[in-house]
Amino acid sequence: MPSVGLGLWKIDKSLTADVVINAAEIGYRHFDCACDYGNEVEVGNGLQRVLQAGAVCRDDLWITSKLWNTYHRAEHVRPATEQTLRDLQLDYLDLYLIHFPISLRFVPFEDRYPPEWFFDPSAESPRLELDPVPIQDTWRAMEGLVRDGLVKNIGVCNFGTSLLRDLLSYAEIRPAVLQVESHPYLTQDKLLRFCREENIAVTAFSPLGAQSYFSLNMAQESESVLEQEAIKEIAAHHGRTPAQVVLRWGVQRGTAIVPKSSRPERLRENIALFDFELGNDEMTAISALNRNRRFNDPGDFCEAAFNTFMPIYE
Numbered sequence: 001m002p003s004v005g006l007g008l009w010k011i012d013k014s015l016t017a018d019v020v021i022n023a024a025e026i027g028y029r030h031f032d033c034a035c036d037y038g039n040e041v042e043v044g045n046g047l048q049r050v051l052q053a054g055a056v057c058r059d060d061l062w063i064t065s066k067l068w069n070t071y072h073r074a075e076h077v078r079p080a081t082e083q084t085l086r087d088l089q090l091d092y093l094d095l096y097l098i099h100f101p102i103s104l105r106f107v108p109f110e111d112r113y114p115p116e117w118f119f120d121p122s123a124e125s126p127r128l129e130l131d132p133v134p135i136q137d138t139w140r141a142m143e144g145l146v147r148d149g150l151v152k153n154i155g156v157c158n159f160g161t162s163l164l165r166d167l168l169s170y171a172e173i174r175p176a177v178l179q180v181e182s183h184p185y186l187t188q189d190k191l192l193r194f195c196r197e198e199n200i201a202v203t204a205f206s207p208l209g210a211q212s213y214f215s216l217n218m219a220q221e222s223e224s225v226l227e228q229e230a231i232k233e234i235a236a237h238h239g240r241t242p243a244q245v246v247l248r249w250g251v252q253r254g255t256a257i258v259p260k261s262s263r264p265e266r267l268r269e270n271i272a273l274f275d276f277e278l279g280n281d282e283m284t285a286i287s288a289l290n291r292n293r294r295f296n297d298p299g300d301f302c303e304a305a306f307n308t309f310m311p312i313y314e
Protein backbone atom coordinates (compact mmCIF):
# COMPACT_ATOMS: atom_id res chain seq x y z
CA MET A 1 0.00 0.00 0.00
CA PRO A 2 1.57 3.32 -0.99
CA SER A 3 2.23 5.28 2.17
CA VAL A 4 0.54 8.46 0.96
CA GLY A 5 -2.98 8.29 -0.40
CA LEU A 6 -5.57 10.87 -1.34
CA GLY A 7 -8.48 11.11 1.10
CA LEU A 8 -11.76 11.69 -0.72
CA TRP A 9 -14.13 12.57 2.14
CA LYS A 10 -15.82 15.97 1.62
CA ILE A 11 -14.46 16.47 -1.88
CA ASP A 12 -17.34 18.04 -3.75
CA LYS A 13 -18.81 15.84 -6.48
CA SER A 14 -18.36 18.58 -9.06
CA LEU A 15 -14.59 18.65 -8.42
CA THR A 16 -13.92 14.99 -7.67
CA ALA A 17 -13.05 13.60 -11.12
CA ASP A 18 -10.66 16.48 -11.81
CA VAL A 19 -9.03 16.16 -8.37
CA VAL A 20 -8.46 12.44 -8.98
CA ILE A 21 -6.93 13.11 -12.40
CA ASN A 22 -4.80 15.92 -11.06
CA ALA A 23 -3.64 13.79 -8.12
CA ALA A 24 -2.70 10.91 -10.42
CA GLU A 25 -0.67 13.30 -12.58
CA ILE A 26 1.13 14.56 -9.48
CA GLY A 27 1.97 10.98 -8.49
CA TYR A 28 -0.79 9.74 -6.17
CA ARG A 29 -1.48 6.04 -6.67
CA HIS A 30 -3.49 5.37 -3.51
CA PHE A 31 -7.08 6.64 -3.27
CA ASP A 32 -9.10 6.38 -0.08
CA CYS A 33 -12.77 6.14 -1.05
CA ALA A 34 -15.99 5.15 0.71
CA CYS A 35 -19.62 4.59 -0.21
CA ASP A 36 -20.49 7.16 2.46
CA TYR A 37 -18.45 9.93 0.79
CA GLY A 38 -21.13 10.07 -1.91
CA ASN A 39 -18.62 10.63 -4.72
CA GLU A 40 -17.60 7.14 -5.84
CA VAL A 41 -19.23 7.62 -9.26
CA GLU A 42 -17.13 10.74 -9.78
CA VAL A 43 -13.97 9.03 -8.46
CA GLY A 44 -14.71 6.24 -10.96
CA ASN A 45 -14.99 8.73 -13.80
CA GLY A 46 -11.66 10.27 -12.82
CA LEU A 47 -9.94 6.88 -12.49
CA GLN A 48 -11.32 5.78 -15.84
CA ARG A 49 -9.84 8.84 -17.52
CA VAL A 50 -6.51 8.25 -15.77
CA LEU A 51 -6.42 4.64 -16.98
CA GLN A 52 -7.51 5.56 -20.51
CA ALA A 53 -4.74 8.14 -20.75
CA GLY A 54 -2.41 5.14 -20.50
CA ALA A 55 0.40 6.42 -18.26
CA VAL A 56 -0.96 4.49 -15.27
CA CYS A 57 -2.38 0.97 -15.27
CA ARG A 58 -4.74 -0.69 -12.80
CA ASP A 59 -1.90 -2.62 -11.17
CA ASP A 60 -0.17 0.66 -10.28
CA LEU A 61 -3.19 1.84 -8.28
CA TRP A 62 -4.25 1.07 -4.72
CA ILE A 63 -7.96 1.66 -4.32
CA THR A 64 -9.55 1.44 -0.89
CA SER A 65 -13.26 1.62 -0.19
CA LYS A 66 -15.41 1.05 2.87
CA LEU A 67 -18.50 -0.96 3.76
CA TRP A 68 -21.17 1.39 5.10
CA ASN A 69 -22.86 0.83 8.47
CA THR A 70 -26.23 -0.17 6.94
CA TYR A 71 -24.69 -3.13 5.10
CA HIS A 72 -23.26 -5.21 7.97
CA ARG A 73 -25.68 -8.15 7.54
CA ALA A 74 -23.94 -10.92 5.62
CA GLU A 75 -26.47 -10.80 2.76
CA HIS A 76 -25.84 -7.07 2.18
CA VAL A 77 -22.05 -7.13 2.12
CA ARG A 78 -21.67 -8.42 -1.42
CA PRO A 79 -24.34 -6.17 -3.01
CA ALA A 80 -22.73 -3.17 -1.28
CA THR A 81 -19.30 -4.14 -2.63
CA GLU A 82 -20.71 -4.66 -6.12
CA GLN A 83 -22.34 -1.21 -6.03
CA THR A 84 -19.02 0.36 -5.05
CA LEU A 85 -17.21 -1.56 -7.82
CA ARG A 86 -19.79 -0.44 -10.40
CA ASP A 87 -19.50 3.18 -9.24
CA LEU A 88 -15.71 3.10 -9.28
CA GLN A 89 -15.75 1.23 -12.63
CA LEU A 90 -13.37 -1.39 -11.23
CA ASP A 91 -13.22 -5.20 -11.24
CA TYR A 92 -11.65 -5.39 -7.80
CA LEU A 93 -10.65 -3.27 -4.80
CA ASP A 94 -7.19 -3.42 -3.28
CA LEU A 95 -8.66 -2.94 0.18
CA TYR A 96 -12.17 -3.02 1.62
CA LEU A 97 -12.70 -1.82 5.18
CA ILE A 98 -15.59 -2.02 7.63
CA HIS A 99 -16.16 1.73 8.03
CA PHE A 100 -17.34 1.73 11.67
CA PRO A 101 -18.08 -0.89 14.32
CA ILE A 102 -21.66 0.41 14.20
CA SER A 103 -24.33 -1.59 12.47
CA LEU A 104 -27.36 0.37 11.35
CA ARG A 105 -30.70 -0.81 10.02
CA PHE A 106 -30.56 -1.66 6.32
CA VAL A 107 -31.84 0.90 3.83
CA PRO A 108 -32.67 -0.66 0.43
CA PHE A 109 -30.32 0.51 -2.35
CA GLU A 110 -33.22 1.74 -4.45
CA ASP A 111 -34.61 3.84 -1.57
CA ARG A 112 -31.43 5.83 -0.92
CA TYR A 113 -27.77 5.54 -1.86
CA PRO A 114 -25.58 6.27 -0.09
CA PRO A 115 -27.93 5.89 2.88
CA GLU A 116 -25.90 8.02 5.30
CA TRP A 117 -26.72 7.93 9.02
CA PHE A 118 -30.44 8.51 9.53
CA PHE A 119 -32.76 5.59 8.95
CA ASP A 120 -35.56 7.91 7.84
CA PRO A 121 -34.43 11.49 7.22
CA SER A 122 -38.02 12.58 6.57
CA ALA A 123 -39.24 11.41 10.00
CA GLU A 124 -40.46 14.07 12.42
CA SER A 125 -37.44 13.49 14.65
CA PRO A 126 -34.90 11.49 12.59
CA ARG A 127 -32.50 9.24 14.48
CA LEU A 128 -30.04 6.44 13.89
CA GLU A 129 -31.61 2.99 14.10
CA LEU A 130 -29.34 0.16 15.15
CA ASP A 131 -29.63 -3.35 13.78
CA PRO A 132 -27.07 -5.18 15.89
CA VAL A 133 -25.06 -7.64 13.80
CA PRO A 134 -22.12 -9.58 15.26
CA ILE A 135 -18.94 -8.34 13.59
CA GLN A 136 -18.08 -12.00 13.03
CA ASP A 137 -21.01 -12.30 10.57
CA THR A 138 -19.84 -9.24 8.65
CA TRP A 139 -16.25 -10.47 8.66
CA ARG A 140 -17.22 -13.90 7.27
CA ALA A 141 -18.92 -12.12 4.37
CA MET A 142 -15.86 -9.88 3.89
CA GLU A 143 -13.71 -13.02 3.71
CA GLY A 144 -16.03 -14.29 1.00
CA LEU A 145 -15.23 -11.17 -1.06
CA VAL A 146 -11.53 -12.04 -0.96
CA ARG A 147 -12.17 -15.67 -1.88
CA ASP A 148 -14.37 -14.58 -4.81
CA GLY A 149 -11.79 -12.07 -6.07
CA LEU A 150 -13.83 -8.89 -5.54
CA VAL A 151 -11.28 -7.48 -3.12
CA LYS A 152 -7.62 -8.27 -2.48
CA ASN A 153 -7.42 -7.28 1.19
CA ILE A 154 -9.88 -6.63 3.98
CA GLY A 155 -9.62 -4.59 7.13
CA VAL A 156 -11.44 -2.36 9.58
CA CYS A 157 -11.68 1.26 10.65
CA ASN A 158 -12.27 2.79 14.05
CA PHE A 159 -11.56 -0.42 16.00
CA GLY A 160 -9.59 -0.47 19.25
CA THR A 161 -7.42 -3.30 20.54
CA SER A 162 -10.31 -5.19 22.22
CA LEU A 163 -12.37 -5.44 19.04
CA LEU A 164 -9.26 -6.31 17.03
CA ARG A 165 -8.27 -9.06 19.45
CA ASP A 166 -11.76 -10.52 19.22
CA LEU A 167 -11.68 -10.31 15.40
CA LEU A 168 -8.30 -12.04 15.30
CA SER A 169 -9.72 -14.92 17.38
CA TYR A 170 -11.97 -16.05 14.52
CA ALA A 171 -10.57 -14.43 11.37
CA GLU A 172 -9.68 -16.98 8.71
CA ILE A 173 -8.38 -14.06 6.67
CA ARG A 174 -6.68 -11.60 8.97
CA PRO A 175 -7.29 -7.85 8.73
CA ALA A 176 -4.53 -6.40 6.57
CA VAL A 177 -5.13 -2.79 7.61
CA LEU A 178 -6.59 -0.79 10.47
CA GLN A 179 -7.61 2.75 9.54
CA VAL A 180 -7.97 5.11 12.50
CA GLU A 181 -7.70 8.79 13.29
CA SER A 182 -4.12 9.73 14.15
CA HIS A 183 -2.13 12.96 14.20
CA PRO A 184 0.13 14.70 16.73
CA TYR A 185 -2.83 15.37 19.06
CA LEU A 186 -3.91 11.70 18.94
CA THR A 187 -0.79 9.59 18.58
CA GLN A 188 -2.43 6.24 19.46
CA ASP A 189 0.91 4.74 20.54
CA LYS A 190 -0.46 1.58 22.18
CA LEU A 191 -2.81 0.86 19.28
CA LEU A 192 0.04 1.28 16.78
CA ARG A 193 2.30 -0.94 18.85
CA PHE A 194 -0.40 -3.62 19.07
CA CYS A 195 -0.87 -3.49 15.27
CA ARG A 196 2.88 -3.70 14.70
CA GLU A 197 3.04 -6.81 16.88
CA GLU A 198 0.06 -8.34 15.06
CA ASN A 199 1.41 -7.39 11.63
CA ILE A 200 -1.56 -5.17 10.79
CA ALA A 201 -0.71 -2.07 8.75
CA VAL A 202 -2.14 1.20 10.04
CA THR A 203 -3.51 4.05 7.96
CA ALA A 204 -3.90 7.36 9.78
CA PHE A 205 -6.98 9.32 8.81
CA SER A 206 -7.32 13.05 9.39
CA PRO A 207 -3.51 13.14 9.50
CA LEU A 208 -3.55 16.96 9.67
CA GLY A 209 -5.58 16.91 12.87
CA ALA A 210 -8.23 19.58 13.45
CA GLN A 211 -8.03 20.97 9.91
CA SER A 212 -10.85 18.83 8.53
CA TYR A 213 -13.19 19.57 11.42
CA PHE A 214 -13.37 23.38 11.51
CA SER A 215 -16.07 23.59 8.86
CA LEU A 216 -18.10 20.91 10.69
CA ASN A 217 -17.89 22.81 14.00
CA MET A 218 -16.15 19.78 15.49
CA ALA A 219 -12.91 21.62 16.31
CA GLN A 220 -11.91 25.12 17.41
CA GLU A 221 -9.42 27.14 15.35
CA SER A 222 -7.21 27.19 18.47
CA GLU A 223 -6.83 23.40 18.16
CA SER A 224 -4.91 23.58 14.89
CA VAL A 225 -1.90 21.27 15.04
CA LEU A 226 -0.36 23.28 12.20
CA GLU A 227 -0.24 26.40 14.39
CA GLN A 228 1.80 24.73 17.14
CA GLU A 229 5.09 26.57 17.72
CA ALA A 230 7.02 23.29 17.85
CA ILE A 231 5.69 22.30 14.43
CA LYS A 232 6.36 25.75 12.95
CA GLU A 233 9.94 25.73 14.25
CA ILE A 234 10.68 22.30 12.80
CA ALA A 235 9.09 23.36 9.51
CA ALA A 236 11.25 26.50 9.36
CA HIS A 237 14.35 24.44 10.14
CA HIS A 238 13.68 22.11 7.18
CA GLY A 239 12.30 24.78 4.87
CA ARG A 240 9.00 22.90 4.70
CA THR A 241 5.41 23.75 5.56
CA PRO A 242 3.86 22.77 8.91
CA ALA A 243 1.55 20.39 7.03
CA GLN A 244 4.54 18.63 5.47
CA VAL A 245 6.17 18.21 8.87
CA VAL A 246 3.02 16.69 10.38
CA LEU A 247 2.54 14.39 7.38
CA ARG A 248 6.21 13.37 7.31
CA TRP A 249 5.95 12.52 11.03
CA GLY A 250 3.00 10.27 10.16
CA VAL A 251 4.91 8.43 7.44
CA GLN A 252 8.13 8.24 9.43
CA ARG A 253 6.41 6.56 12.40
CA GLY A 254 5.26 3.84 10.05
CA THR A 255 1.66 4.71 9.26
CA ALA A 256 0.19 5.28 5.84
CA ILE A 257 -1.55 8.65 5.62
CA VAL A 258 -4.47 9.79 3.46
CA PRO A 259 -4.54 13.61 3.49
CA LYS A 260 -7.43 15.21 1.64
CA SER A 261 -7.24 18.35 -0.44
CA SER A 262 -9.03 19.64 -3.50
CA ARG A 263 -6.35 22.26 -4.17
CA PRO A 264 -3.65 21.39 -6.72
CA GLU A 265 -0.89 23.17 -4.80
CA ARG A 266 -1.75 21.27 -1.60
CA LEU A 267 -2.00 17.95 -3.42
CA ARG A 268 1.57 18.56 -4.50
CA GLU A 269 2.68 19.71 -1.06
CA ASN A 270 1.11 16.74 0.75
CA ILE A 271 3.00 14.11 -1.21
CA ALA A 272 6.39 15.90 -1.33
CA LEU A 273 7.56 14.17 1.84
CA PHE A 274 10.35 11.91 0.71
CA ASP A 275 13.32 14.21 0.28
CA PHE A 276 13.71 15.18 3.93
CA GLU A 277 13.81 13.37 7.23
CA LEU A 278 12.93 14.37 10.78
CA GLY A 279 15.53 13.77 13.48
CA ASN A 280 14.80 11.61 16.51
CA ASP A 281 14.46 14.69 18.72
CA GLU A 282 12.03 16.23 16.27
CA MET A 283 9.96 13.03 16.10
CA THR A 284 9.87 12.94 19.91
CA ALA A 285 8.91 16.62 20.18
CA ILE A 286 6.02 16.16 17.74
CA SER A 287 4.78 13.00 19.50
CA ALA A 288 4.92 14.92 22.81
CA LEU A 289 2.12 17.18 21.51
CA ASN A 290 -0.28 14.27 22.08
CA ARG A 291 -3.37 15.23 24.07
CA ASN A 292 -5.59 12.26 23.16
CA ARG A 293 -7.86 14.66 21.25
CA ARG A 294 -10.16 12.72 18.95
CA PHE A 295 -11.98 14.98 16.50
CA ASN A 296 -13.97 12.22 14.77
CA ASP A 297 -15.86 10.59 17.63
CA PRO A 298 -19.30 9.04 17.06
CA GLY A 299 -19.84 9.45 20.80
CA ASP A 300 -19.94 13.21 20.12
CA PHE A 301 -20.94 13.81 16.51
CA CYS A 302 -23.82 11.29 16.37
CA GLU A 303 -25.55 13.14 19.19
CA ALA A 304 -24.75 16.61 17.87
CA ALA A 305 -25.66 15.93 14.24
CA PHE A 306 -27.92 12.87 14.32
CA ASN A 307 -29.84 13.15 17.56
CA THR A 308 -28.52 9.78 18.81
CA PHE A 309 -25.96 8.94 21.48
CA MET A 310 -23.54 6.42 19.90
CA PRO A 311 -20.30 6.01 21.86
CA ILE A 312 -17.89 3.36 20.55
CA TYR A 313 -14.55 4.03 22.25
CA GLU A 314 -15.53 4.21 25.93
Ligand SMILES: NC(=O)c1ccc[n+]([C@@H]2O[C@H](COP(=O)([O-])OP(=O)(O)OC[C@H]3O[C@@H](n4cnc5c(N)ncnc54)[C@H](OP(=O)(O)O)[C@@H]3O)[C@@H](O)[C@H]2O)c1
Pocket (backbone or CB within 6 Å): 006, 007, 008, 009, 010, 032, 033, 099, 157, 158, 179, 180, 204, 205, 206, 207, 208, 209, 211, 212, 243, 244, 258, 259, 260, 261, 262, 263, 266, 269, 270, 296
Ligand atom coordinates in the same frame (compact mmCIF):
# COMPACT_ATOMS: atom_id res chain seq x y z
N1 LIG B 1 -12.34 5.69 8.17
C1 LIG B 1 -12.89 6.75 8.68
O1 LIG B 1 -13.79 6.69 9.54
C2 LIG B 1 -12.42 8.11 8.21
C3 LIG B 1 -12.81 9.27 8.91
C4 LIG B 1 -12.31 10.51 8.47
C5 LIG B 1 -11.49 10.56 7.37
N2 LIG B 1 -11.16 9.41 6.68
C6 LIG B 1 -10.31 9.45 5.47
O2 LIG B 1 -9.14 10.20 5.75
C7 LIG B 1 -9.02 11.26 4.80
C8 LIG B 1 -8.27 12.43 5.40
O3 LIG B 1 -8.90 12.90 6.56
P1 LIG B 1 -9.66 14.29 6.59
O4 LIG B 1 -10.16 14.63 5.24
O5 LIG B 1 -10.63 14.21 7.71
O6 LIG B 1 -8.53 15.28 7.09
P2 LIG B 1 -7.10 15.80 6.61
O7 LIG B 1 -6.72 15.17 5.34
O8 LIG B 1 -6.22 15.67 7.78
O9 LIG B 1 -7.36 17.35 6.42
C9 LIG B 1 -8.11 17.85 5.37
C10 LIG B 1 -8.30 19.34 5.61
O10 LIG B 1 -7.04 20.01 5.63
C11 LIG B 1 -6.94 20.95 4.56
N3 LIG B 1 -5.59 20.76 4.00
C12 LIG B 1 -5.16 19.81 3.15
N4 LIG B 1 -3.86 19.94 2.88
C13 LIG B 1 -3.43 21.03 3.57
C14 LIG B 1 -2.18 21.69 3.69
N5 LIG B 1 -1.11 21.24 3.03
N6 LIG B 1 -2.10 22.78 4.49
C15 LIG B 1 -3.19 23.21 5.17
N7 LIG B 1 -4.40 22.64 5.08
C16 LIG B 1 -4.53 21.56 4.30
C17 LIG B 1 -8.05 20.58 3.60
O11 LIG B 1 -8.54 21.73 2.93
P3 LIG B 1 -8.55 21.87 1.30
O12 LIG B 1 -9.29 20.70 0.73
O13 LIG B 1 -9.23 23.17 1.11
O14 LIG B 1 -7.12 21.89 0.90
C18 LIG B 1 -9.11 20.01 4.52
O15 LIG B 1 -9.85 21.03 5.13
C19 LIG B 1 -10.46 11.55 4.43
O16 LIG B 1 -10.58 12.33 3.27
C20 LIG B 1 -10.97 10.14 4.29
O17 LIG B 1 -10.54 9.56 3.07
C21 LIG B 1 -11.59 8.20 7.11
